[in-house]
Amino acid sequence: MSSTAELLDHLRARFPDATLELVENPGPAAQHGLRLDHTSARLIATYLREDPAWQLDYCSNVSGVDWIDREETEKVTTTVTAEDGSTAEKVEKVTRTIPGYFEVVYHLYSMARKTSEPVILRLRTANRTDDTVVPSLTPVWRSCEFQEREVYDLYGVSFTDHPDLRRILMWDEFKDHPMRKDYVEPDDYEYEPTPHATVLERAAKHYPPASPAEEGSQS
Amino acid sequence: MSETSDRSSLPPAAPEPFPAAGNISDEEREELRRHGILLTSLEELYNWGRTNSIWPLQFGLACCAIEMIATATARFDIARFGAEIFRPSPRQADLMIVSGTVTKKMAPQVVRLFNQMPEPKYCIAMGACAISGGPFKQGYNVLKGIDRYIPVDIYIPGCPPRPEALLNGLIQLQEKIKTERLKGPATARHLKPDAPSEYPIPEYDAHDLKPPKNPAVWTQNPLPRDQ
């Protein structure tokens, strides 16, 4: 935490206009991230690469994360005064929906300083539907190029100023982005059932009873 | 262990003894050989030459390729069977070892390479992926077996098959080549004028390849539970 928090303070002092946020990782790894806003992301990235104190010259990994709309339930305790003057505590559950977004996570190391702990940058899209754009960091770290293409291919996040934003794993004609959490496998690809109940159920839908002519050719 | 396919055109299950020159028995031929007289037929000589110089196409698709590479190293030494010259061009190769996962993006290229190989050509499907899609069978982007588009001679199951299994598959293929006939009803596939040498290359579509299989080379076997 300390180094990320230090970095955050340092960047806040240096880039007063930027909106920065510490994204904590509650897991045992405790690799906390730094969320950058779109306008200053490239500026800060270039600074982190060039500044002798950081020299983050190596971007080892770019990954996409799909945060779907999620609901958070909070318990709100209110004190209710009854008619006879006595008070009682009432616990209410308040549910609010947090709209989803895509996140792109960059893991940075410094070869020059031989760091072993990554500095983690995060960029978020505005939503999951029509505004799925983040600035590309390929101009800063060339190694992001293919991995940003992969995020584009599988999650549908567009990177502005990416030199060559095309699909990389799927073919160009492919529709949809298969790593999105709400991706539903289409039924028009070839599909072979295995003897599991749910699979067979789907297979029954996928392969409606064959016409007699086809049945003849299959046996 | 490897098994020979019964899907492509094969000689009858129990092949009749291979005819050497004349109508003499194998024992008599052996006897003559011991005396330094070699009797053979053009067919046998031709097959003998092809059997012992199978040049595989040099390409690997996934983890199975590592085992194929290991097979070419000194420890397993595929050179013992005359198949060590991995050719980087399909024009010079006569065996395609499909070693690994064939993604739908890669499948048209694999078929195109096979088409570019001159006859006689053979295909070994190495590993669960090349046979059926393997661990990725239920996925949306992996071809469920290369035998959907090209005829496969030898299937080598395993994930990955060990180099010994690949060598065994190669030997099975050699056995198959040895029994190929130049004439007659059991003529080898590549000598039949109407047998195709090139196979249609599938095209990319929105979710799958179009067509998803070539019915001329692939028919779905009924699942065991349906029989």
Ligand code: SF4
């Ligand atoms: S069969 Fe197994 S080892 Fe071979 S390519 Fe597929 S996953 Fe890899």
